[in-house]
Amino acid sequence: MAISYDRAPAGRSQQATASRGGVQKMGGSSGLAEVLNVILEKGIVIDAWVRVSIIGIEILTIEARVVIASVDTYLRYAEAIGLTTLAAAPRTAESTALPGLPGLPGLPGLGGPSEEEILAYLEAHPDGVRLSELQAYFGAERAELQAMLNGLVQEEAAALDPERMVYRPGSILAPAIP
Amino acid sequence: MNPTSSRPATYVYGVALAEPFQTGHPPLGVPGIGGRGDPVRTIVLQDLAAVVSDVPGLRIDLRRENLLDHQRVLEEVLRRSDVLPFSFGTVAASDEEVREVLLRDGHDALREQLEYVRGCVELEVKVFWEKERLFAEIVQENDEVRALRDTIPLLPDDQAAMERITLGQLTEAEIELKSTWEADGLLKVLEPVAVEGLVSPNLSDTMLLNAAFLVERAREEEFDRAVAALAEAHAGRLVFNYVGPLPPYSFINLAFEAEG
Numbered sequence: 001m002a003i004s005y006d007r008a009p010a011g012r013s014q015q016a017t018a019s020r021g022g023v024q025k026m027g028g029s030s031g032l033a034e035v036l037n038v039i040l041e042k043g044i045v046i047d048a049w050v051r052v053s054i055i056g057i058e059i060l061t062i063e064a065r066v067v068i069a070s071v072d073t074y075l076r077y078a079e080a081i082g083l084t085t086l087a088a089a090p091r092t093a094e095s096t097a098l099p100g101l102p103g104l105p106g107l108p109g110l111g112g113p114s115e116e117e118i119l120a121y122l123e124a125h126p127d128g129v130r131l132s133e134l135q136a137y138f139g140a141e142r143a144e145l146q147a148m149l150n151g152l153v154q155e156e157a158a159a160l161d162p163e164r165m166v167y168r169p170g171s172i173l174a175p176a177i178p
Numbered sequence: 179m180n181p182t183s184s185r186p187a188t189y190v191y192g193v194a195l196a197e198p199f200q201t202g203h204p205p206l207g208v209p210g211i212g213g214r215g216d217p218v219r220t221i222v223l224q225d226l227a228a229v230v231s232d233v234p235g236l237r238i239d240l241r242r243e244n245l246l247d248h249q250r251v252l253e254e255v256l257r258r259s260d261v262l263p264f265s266f267g268t269v270a271a272s273d274e275e276v277r278e279v280l281l282r283d284g285h286d287a288l289r290e291q292l293e294y295v296r297g298c299v300e301l302e303v304k305v306f307w308e309k310e311r312l313f314a315e316i317v318q319e320n321d322e323v324r325a326l327r328d329t330i331p332l333l334p335d336d337q338a339a340m341e342r343i344t345l346g347q348l349t350e351a352e353i354e355l356k357s358t359w360e361a362d363g364l365l366k367v368l369e370p371v372a373v374e375g376l377v378s379p380n381l382s383d384t385m386l387l388n389a390a391f392l393v394e395r396a397r398e399e400e401f402d403r404a405v406a407a408l409a410e411a412h413a414g415r416l417v418f419n420y421v422g423p424l425p426p427y428s429f430i431n432l433a434f435e436a437e438g
Contacts, residue, residue: 023409031421042427052267074346
Protein backbone atom coordinates (compact mmCIF):
# COMPACT_ATOMS: atom_id res chain seq x y z
CA MET A 1 0.00 0.00 0.00
CA ALA A 2 1.11 3.54 -0.57
CA ILE A 3 2.27 5.96 2.06
CA SER A 4 2.56 9.55 0.99
CA TYR A 5 3.81 12.59 2.83
CA ASP A 6 2.04 15.91 3.04
CA ARG A 7 4.66 18.64 2.96
CA ALA A 8 2.22 21.46 3.62
CA PRO A 9 3.24 23.69 6.51
CA ALA A 10 1.75 22.72 9.83
CA GLY A 11 -1.39 24.49 10.92
CA ARG A 12 -2.65 24.46 14.46
CA SER A 13 -1.00 22.31 17.04
CA GLN A 14 -2.66 20.26 19.72
CA GLN A 15 -1.67 18.72 23.00
CA ALA A 16 -2.96 15.31 23.95
CA THR A 17 -4.15 14.52 27.41
CA ALA A 18 -2.16 11.71 28.92
CA SER A 19 -3.95 8.44 29.44
CA ARG A 20 -2.87 5.23 31.04
CA GLY A 21 -2.69 2.87 28.08
CA GLY A 22 -5.50 1.77 25.84
CA VAL A 23 -7.06 4.03 23.29
CA GLN A 24 -10.54 5.43 22.99
CA LYS A 25 -11.78 5.70 19.43
CA MET A 26 -13.61 8.99 19.05
CA GLY A 27 -16.13 9.86 16.41
CA GLY A 28 -15.57 12.95 14.33
CA SER A 29 -17.92 15.08 16.44
CA SER A 30 -16.60 14.06 19.83
CA GLY A 31 -13.05 14.18 18.53
CA LEU A 32 -13.61 17.48 16.73
CA ALA A 33 -10.43 19.10 18.03
CA GLU A 34 -8.37 16.24 16.65
CA VAL A 35 -9.83 16.47 13.14
CA LEU A 36 -10.00 20.23 12.87
CA ASN A 37 -6.99 20.36 10.59
CA VAL A 38 -8.61 17.80 8.29
CA ILE A 39 -12.03 19.46 8.14
CA LEU A 40 -10.56 22.88 7.47
CA GLU A 41 -7.65 22.02 5.20
CA LYS A 42 -8.69 18.88 3.28
CA GLY A 43 -11.72 17.67 1.39
CA ILE A 44 -12.99 19.09 -1.86
CA VAL A 45 -12.15 22.76 -2.18
CA ILE A 46 -13.72 25.07 -4.69
CA ASP A 47 -11.81 28.25 -3.97
CA ALA A 48 -14.48 30.64 -5.13
CA TRP A 49 -17.05 28.96 -2.91
CA VAL A 50 -15.05 29.04 0.31
CA ARG A 51 -16.92 31.52 2.51
CA VAL A 52 -15.50 30.95 5.94
CA SER A 53 -15.83 34.09 7.97
CA ILE A 54 -13.62 34.54 10.95
CA ILE A 55 -15.80 36.99 12.81
CA GLY A 56 -13.95 34.88 15.16
CA ILE A 57 -15.14 35.13 18.73
CA GLU A 58 -15.53 31.51 19.50
CA ILE A 59 -13.13 28.95 18.16
CA LEU A 60 -12.38 25.62 19.78
CA THR A 61 -9.72 25.97 22.41
CA ILE A 62 -6.58 24.68 20.84
CA GLU A 63 -3.30 24.97 22.58
CA ALA A 64 -1.21 26.65 19.95
CA ARG A 65 2.46 26.00 20.39
CA VAL A 66 4.91 27.44 17.99
CA VAL A 67 8.09 25.45 18.01
CA ILE A 68 11.00 27.76 17.46
CA ALA A 69 14.45 26.32 17.15
CA SER A 70 15.96 28.83 19.51
CA VAL A 71 17.94 29.10 22.68
CA ASP A 72 14.64 29.13 24.54
CA THR A 73 13.72 25.70 23.25
CA TYR A 74 17.14 24.27 24.02
CA LEU A 75 17.01 25.55 27.59
CA ARG A 76 13.59 23.94 28.03
CA TYR A 77 14.96 20.62 26.88
CA ALA A 78 18.02 20.97 29.10
CA GLU A 79 15.75 21.60 32.05
CA ALA A 80 13.66 18.55 31.26
CA ILE A 81 16.75 16.37 31.00
CA GLY A 82 18.08 17.83 34.21
CA LEU A 83 14.98 16.62 35.98
CA THR A 84 15.39 12.97 35.01
CA THR A 85 16.49 10.81 37.84
CA LEU A 86 20.16 10.68 38.69
CA ALA A 87 19.65 7.02 39.50
CA ALA A 88 19.00 6.02 35.87
CA ALA A 89 21.75 3.66 34.79
CA PRO A 90 22.88 2.90 31.24
CA ARG A 91 21.01 0.04 29.59
CA THR A 92 22.52 -3.34 30.44
CA ALA A 93 22.09 -6.73 28.80
CA GLU A 94 19.78 -7.84 31.62
CA SER A 95 17.47 -4.88 31.36
CA THR A 96 16.96 -5.18 27.62
CA ALA A 97 15.87 -8.79 28.10
CA LEU A 98 12.75 -7.76 30.02
CA PRO A 99 9.88 -9.13 27.92
CA GLY A 100 7.57 -6.58 26.42
CA LEU A 101 9.14 -3.62 28.19
CA PRO A 102 11.67 -1.10 26.93
CA GLY A 103 13.80 -2.04 29.91
CA LEU A 104 14.40 1.16 31.80
CA PRO A 105 15.83 0.74 35.26
CA GLY A 106 15.80 3.61 37.65
CA LEU A 107 12.74 5.45 36.41
CA PRO A 108 10.89 7.56 38.95
CA GLY A 109 8.71 5.11 40.82
CA LEU A 110 5.00 5.44 41.22
CA GLY A 111 5.35 5.63 44.99
CA GLY A 112 6.63 9.21 45.21
CA PRO A 113 10.04 10.74 44.62
CA SER A 114 13.31 9.38 45.93
CA GLU A 115 15.85 11.51 47.77
CA GLU A 116 18.00 11.61 44.65
CA GLU A 117 15.09 12.95 42.63
CA ILE A 118 14.40 15.67 45.15
CA LEU A 119 18.06 16.67 45.24
CA ALA A 120 18.22 16.67 41.45
CA TYR A 121 15.29 19.06 41.38
CA LEU A 122 16.88 21.32 43.97
CA GLU A 123 20.10 21.37 42.02
CA ALA A 124 18.27 22.27 38.85
CA HIS A 125 16.71 25.25 40.63
CA PRO A 126 19.56 26.78 42.64
CA ASP A 127 17.55 29.91 43.44
CA GLY A 128 15.50 27.86 45.85
CA VAL A 129 12.41 25.70 45.76
CA ARG A 130 9.28 25.95 47.86
CA LEU A 131 7.74 22.86 49.36
CA SER A 132 4.57 23.50 47.39
CA GLU A 133 6.55 23.51 44.17
CA LEU A 134 8.00 20.09 44.99
CA GLN A 135 4.54 18.93 45.88
CA ALA A 136 3.14 20.06 42.55
CA TYR A 137 6.01 18.68 40.52
CA PHE A 138 6.16 15.23 42.10
CA GLY A 139 2.48 14.98 42.86
CA ALA A 140 3.49 13.69 46.31
CA GLU A 141 1.98 14.12 49.75
CA ARG A 142 3.11 17.26 51.56
CA ALA A 143 3.82 15.42 54.80
CA GLU A 144 5.93 12.81 53.05
CA LEU A 145 7.93 15.45 51.19
CA GLN A 146 8.44 17.47 54.35
CA ALA A 147 9.76 14.42 56.15
CA MET A 148 12.20 13.63 53.35
CA LEU A 149 13.38 17.22 53.20
CA ASN A 150 13.92 17.29 56.94
CA GLY A 151 16.07 14.21 56.60
CA LEU A 152 18.07 15.75 53.77
CA VAL A 153 18.60 18.96 55.72
CA GLN A 154 19.84 17.01 58.72
CA GLU A 155 22.34 15.21 56.50
CA GLU A 156 23.24 18.61 55.06
CA ALA A 157 22.42 17.33 51.59
CA ALA A 158 19.84 20.09 51.41
CA ALA A 159 19.45 23.43 53.16
CA LEU A 160 16.47 25.55 54.14
CA ASP A 161 16.43 29.30 53.74
CA PRO A 162 14.11 30.25 56.58
CA GLU A 163 13.65 33.83 55.39
CA ARG A 164 12.24 32.90 52.01
CA MET A 165 11.11 29.43 53.06
CA VAL A 166 12.80 27.74 50.13
CA TYR A 167 15.03 24.70 49.95
CA ARG A 168 18.37 24.58 48.25
CA PRO A 169 21.00 21.92 47.63
CA GLY A 170 23.25 21.63 50.65
CA SER A 171 26.39 22.29 48.63
CA ILE A 172 25.39 25.94 48.24
CA LEU A 173 26.05 28.11 51.26
CA ALA A 174 22.81 28.86 53.03
CA PRO A 175 22.01 30.82 56.15
CA ALA A 176 22.29 28.71 59.27
CA ILE A 177 19.05 27.15 60.44
CA PRO A 178 18.06 28.59 63.78
CA MET B 179 -25.93 41.56 9.34
CA ASN B 180 -24.29 42.67 6.12
CA PRO B 181 -27.12 43.06 3.57
CA THR B 182 -25.08 41.90 0.57
CA SER B 183 -24.48 38.52 2.19
CA SER B 184 -28.04 37.82 3.25
CA ARG B 185 -29.38 36.31 0.06
CA PRO B 186 -30.27 32.68 0.73
CA ALA B 187 -27.55 30.35 -0.46
CA THR B 188 -26.67 26.68 -0.59
CA TYR B 189 -24.19 25.11 1.82
CA VAL B 190 -22.45 22.08 0.34
CA TYR B 191 -21.36 19.19 2.56
CA GLY B 192 -20.28 16.62 0.00
CA VAL B 193 -21.00 14.58 -3.10
CA ALA B 194 -22.25 11.00 -3.15
CA LEU B 195 -23.87 8.57 -5.55
CA ALA B 196 -27.52 9.47 -5.96
CA GLU B 197 -29.01 6.04 -5.47
CA PRO B 198 -28.91 5.73 -1.64
CA PHE B 199 -30.81 9.02 -1.33
CA GLN B 200 -33.50 8.59 -3.88
CA THR B 201 -37.20 7.96 -3.32
CA GLY B 202 -37.75 4.89 -1.27
CA HIS B 203 -34.90 5.74 1.04
CA PRO B 204 -35.58 7.65 4.26
CA PRO B 205 -34.53 11.30 4.40
CA LEU B 206 -31.43 12.25 6.34
CA GLY B 207 -32.55 12.92 9.88
CA VAL B 208 -29.85 15.38 10.84
CA PRO B 209 -30.37 19.17 10.85
CA GLY B 210 -28.42 21.44 8.55
CA ILE B 211 -25.77 23.96 9.53
CA GLY B 212 -26.78 27.21 11.15
CA GLY B 213 -29.08 26.11 13.96
CA ARG B 214 -32.30 26.94 12.10
CA GLY B 215 -33.25 23.30 11.61
CA ASP B 216 -32.87 23.51 7.81
CA PRO B 217 -33.37 20.07 6.33
CA VAL B 218 -30.38 18.41 4.73
CA ARG B 219 -31.35 17.49 1.19
CA THR B 220 -29.79 16.39 -2.07
CA ILE B 221 -29.43 17.99 -5.47
CA VAL B 222 -29.36 15.22 -8.02
CA LEU B 223 -27.90 15.18 -11.50
CA GLN B 224 -27.71 11.80 -13.28
CA ASP B 225 -26.01 9.38 -10.91
CA LEU B 226 -24.56 11.94 -8.51
CA ALA B 227 -26.05 13.77 -5.55
CA ALA B 228 -24.74 16.84 -3.81
CA VAL B 229 -25.63 16.88 -0.12
CA VAL B 230 -26.70 20.42 0.77
CA SER B 231 -28.84 22.63 2.99
CA ASP B 232 -30.06 26.21 2.86
CA VAL B 233 -28.13 28.91 4.63
CA PRO B 234 -29.24 32.52 5.07
CA GLY B 235 -26.24 34.14 3.42
CA LEU B 236 -22.89 33.69 1.77
CA ARG B 237 -20.85 33.72 4.97
CA ILE B 238 -20.26 30.90 7.43
CA ASP B 239 -18.73 31.76 10.76
CA LEU B 240 -15.83 29.64 11.90
CA ARG B 241 -17.54 28.55 15.09
CA ARG B 242 -17.69 25.32 17.04
CA GLU B 243 -21.43 24.82 16.41
CA ASN B 244 -20.99 25.19 12.67
CA LEU B 245 -18.03 22.83 12.59
CA LEU B 246 -20.02 20.28 14.56
CA ASP B 247 -23.02 20.64 12.25
CA HIS B 248 -20.83 20.11 9.22
CA GLN B 249 -19.20 17.06 10.76
CA ARG B 250 -22.48 15.54 12.00
CA VAL B 251 -24.17 15.80 8.63
CA LEU B 252 -21.27 14.05 6.94
CA GLU B 253 -21.19 11.37 9.64
CA GLU B 254 -24.85 10.66 9.00
CA VAL B 255 -24.30 10.51 5.26
CA LEU B 256 -21.29 8.23 5.75
CA ARG B 257 -23.45 5.72 7.62
CA ARG B 258 -25.55 5.30 4.55
CA SER B 259 -23.17 5.85 1.67
CA ASP B 260 -19.71 6.69 0.46
CA VAL B 261 -19.33 10.46 0.22
CA LEU B 262 -16.66 12.89 -0.92
CA PRO B 263 -16.59 15.59 1.78
CA PHE B 264 -16.14 19.26 1.12
CA SER B 265 -13.85 21.38 3.20
CA PHE B 266 -15.77 23.29 5.87
CA GLY B 267 -17.42 26.49 4.73
CA THR B 268 -18.36 25.82 1.11
CA VAL B 269 -21.34 27.87 0.02
CA ALA B 270 -22.70 28.11 -3.51
CA ALA B 271 -24.88 31.02 -4.51
CA SER B 272 -27.74 28.69 -5.51
CA ASP B 273 -28.87 25.13 -6.14
CA GLU B 274 -28.50 25.87 -9.82
CA GLU B 275 -24.82 26.62 -9.39
CA VAL B 276 -24.30 23.37 -7.51
CA ARG B 277 -26.01 21.42 -10.24
CA GLU B 278 -24.19 23.04 -13.13
CA VAL B 279 -20.74 23.89 -11.85
CA LEU B 280 -20.21 21.02 -9.44
CA LEU B 281 -22.26 18.08 -10.67
CA ARG B 282 -22.35 18.68 -14.40
CA ASP B 283 -18.93 20.15 -15.07
CA GLY B 284 -17.26 17.99 -12.44
CA HIS B 285 -19.15 14.79 -13.15
CA ASP B 286 -16.40 12.58 -14.46
CA ALA B 287 -13.80 13.72 -11.95
CA LEU B 288 -16.26 13.16 -9.11
CA ARG B 289 -17.21 9.70 -10.35
CA GLU B 290 -13.56 8.76 -10.62
CA GLN B 291 -12.85 10.01 -7.12
CA LEU B 292 -15.85 8.15 -5.69
CA GLU B 293 -14.63 5.00 -7.37
CA TYR B 294 -11.21 5.44 -5.81
CA VAL B 295 -12.55 5.66 -2.25
CA ARG B 296 -15.37 3.16 -2.79
CA GLY B 297 -16.16 1.21 0.34
CA CYS B 298 -13.57 3.06 2.41
CA VAL B 299 -13.50 5.44 5.36
CA GLU B 300 -10.83 7.67 6.83
CA LEU B 301 -9.27 7.05 10.23
CA GLU B 302 -7.01 9.55 11.98
CA VAL B 303 -4.10 8.51 14.15
CA LYS B 304 -2.07 11.01 16.14
CA VAL B 305 0.59 9.72 18.50
CA PHE B 306 2.36 11.66 21.26
CA TRP B 307 5.22 10.96 23.63
CA GLU B 308 4.58 10.83 27.34
CA LYS B 309 7.05 13.59 28.14
CA GLU B 310 8.68 12.22 31.25
CA ARG B 311 9.21 8.86 29.65
CA LEU B 312 10.67 10.46 26.53
CA PHE B 313 13.31 12.37 28.45
CA ALA B 314 14.08 9.41 30.68
CA GLU B 315 14.69 7.26 27.60
CA ILE B 316 16.93 9.86 26.02
CA VAL B 317 19.03 9.98 29.15
CA GLN B 318 19.22 6.19 29.11
CA GLU B 319 20.12 5.89 25.47
CA ASN B 320 22.49 8.78 24.91
CA ASP B 321 25.76 8.83 26.86
CA GLU B 322 26.57 12.40 25.92
CA VAL B 323 23.22 13.68 27.14
CA ARG B 324 23.60 11.80 30.39
CA ALA B 325 27.13 13.06 30.92
CA LEU B 326 26.06 16.66 30.37
CA ARG B 327 23.13 16.25 32.72
CA ASP B 328 25.44 15.01 35.44
CA THR B 329 28.16 17.61 35.03
CA ILE B 330 26.16 20.79 34.41
CA PRO B 331 25.09 21.20 38.06
CA LEU B 332 28.77 21.20 39.01
CA LEU B 333 29.82 23.94 36.61
CA PRO B 334 30.11 27.69 37.25
CA ASP B 335 27.06 29.60 36.03
CA ASP B 336 28.34 31.00 32.75
CA GLN B 337 29.81 27.69 31.64
CA ALA B 338 26.70 25.86 32.75
CA ALA B 339 24.58 28.18 30.62
CA MET B 340 26.60 27.33 27.52
CA GLU B 341 26.48 23.63 28.26
CA ARG B 342 22.75 23.76 28.76
CA ILE B 343 22.33 25.04 25.22
CA THR B 344 24.46 22.19 23.93
CA LEU B 345 22.43 19.76 25.98
CA GLY B 346 19.23 21.20 24.56
CA GLN B 347 20.46 20.88 21.00
CA LEU B 348 21.51 17.29 21.56
CA THR B 349 18.16 16.52 23.12
CA GLU B 350 16.26 18.05 20.25
CA ALA B 351 18.22 15.93 17.80
CA GLU B 352 17.50 12.82 19.86
CA ILE B 353 13.79 13.59 19.97
CA GLU B 354 13.80 13.88 16.20
CA LEU B 355 15.63 10.57 15.78
CA LYS B 356 13.49 8.68 18.27
CA SER B 357 10.28 10.09 16.85
CA THR B 358 11.17 9.08 13.31
CA TRP B 359 12.19 5.60 14.40
CA GLU B 360 9.07 5.14 16.46
CA ALA B 361 6.75 6.47 13.75
CA ASP B 362 8.26 4.11 11.19
CA GLY B 363 7.57 1.18 13.49
CA LEU B 364 3.95 2.22 13.97
CA LEU B 365 3.40 2.72 10.26
CA LYS B 366 4.77 -0.77 9.54
CA VAL B 367 2.01 -2.20 11.70
CA LEU B 368 -0.80 -0.07 10.33
CA GLU B 369 0.17 0.03 6.64
CA PRO B 370 -0.88 -3.52 5.81
CA VAL B 371 -4.39 -2.94 7.12
CA ALA B 372 -5.04 0.22 5.10
CA VAL B 373 -5.46 1.03 1.42
CA GLU B 374 -3.43 4.19 1.69
CA GLY B 375 -1.81 6.37 4.33
CA LEU B 376 -1.03 10.07 4.43
CA VAL B 377 1.55 11.29 6.92
CA SER B 378 1.38 14.99 7.73
CA PRO B 379 3.84 17.17 9.63
CA ASN B 380 3.74 16.84 13.39
CA LEU B 381 1.95 19.69 15.09
CA SER B 382 3.91 19.89 18.33
CA ASP B 383 7.26 18.74 19.65
CA THR B 384 5.80 15.80 21.55
CA MET B 385 3.80 14.56 18.57
CA LEU B 386 5.56 11.80 16.68
CA LEU B 387 2.93 10.70 14.19
CA ASN B 388 0.14 12.59 12.46
CA ALA B 389 -1.44 10.26 9.94
CA ALA B 390 -4.67 9.67 8.09
CA PHE B 391 -5.54 6.23 6.74
CA LEU B 392 -7.94 5.17 4.03
CA VAL B 393 -9.36 1.89 5.26
CA GLU B 394 -11.92 -0.47 3.74
CA ARG B 395 -15.11 -0.50 5.83
CA ALA B 396 -14.81 -4.26 6.02
CA ARG B 397 -11.41 -3.90 7.68
CA GLU B 398 -12.22 -1.03 10.04
CA GLU B 399 -12.51 -3.31 13.06
CA GLU B 400 -9.23 -4.93 12.20
CA PHE B 401 -7.67 -1.48 12.05
CA ASP B 402 -9.26 -0.63 15.41
CA ARG B 403 -7.64 -3.71 16.90
CA ALA B 404 -4.27 -2.86 15.41
CA VAL B 405 -4.37 0.62 16.93
CA ALA B 406 -5.55 -0.74 20.28
CA ALA B 407 -2.75 -3.30 20.31
CA LEU B 408 -0.16 -0.60 19.64
CA ALA B 409 -1.59 1.62 22.37
CA GLU B 410 -1.50 -1.32 24.76
CA ALA B 411 2.07 -2.21 23.87
CA HIS B 412 3.20 1.37 24.46
CA ALA B 413 1.05 2.15 27.50
CA GLY B 414 2.67 4.80 29.65
CA ARG B 415 5.09 5.67 26.91
CA LEU B 416 3.00 6.85 23.96
CA VAL B 417 -0.45 8.41 23.85
CA PHE B 418 -2.72 7.58 20.94
CA ASN B 419 -5.48 9.85 19.64
CA TYR B 420 -7.70 7.82 17.36
CA VAL B 421 -10.63 9.38 15.51
CA GLY B 422 -13.03 8.01 12.95
CA PRO B 423 -14.67 6.92 10.82
CA LEU B 424 -14.62 10.06 8.73
CA PRO B 425 -15.42 10.58 5.07
CA PRO B 426 -12.13 10.51 3.13
CA TYR B 427 -11.11 14.20 3.40
CA SER B 428 -7.41 13.49 3.07
CA PHE B 429 -7.61 11.26 0.01
CA ILE B 430 -9.33 13.60 -2.39
CA ASN B 431 -7.43 14.78 -5.39
CA LEU B 432 -9.69 17.20 -7.23
CA ALA B 433 -9.06 20.59 -8.68
CA PHE B 434 -12.09 22.72 -9.46
CA GLU B 435 -12.32 25.95 -11.33
CA ALA B 436 -15.37 28.00 -10.55
CA GLU B 437 -16.46 31.59 -10.75
CA GLY B 438 -17.32 33.20 -7.42
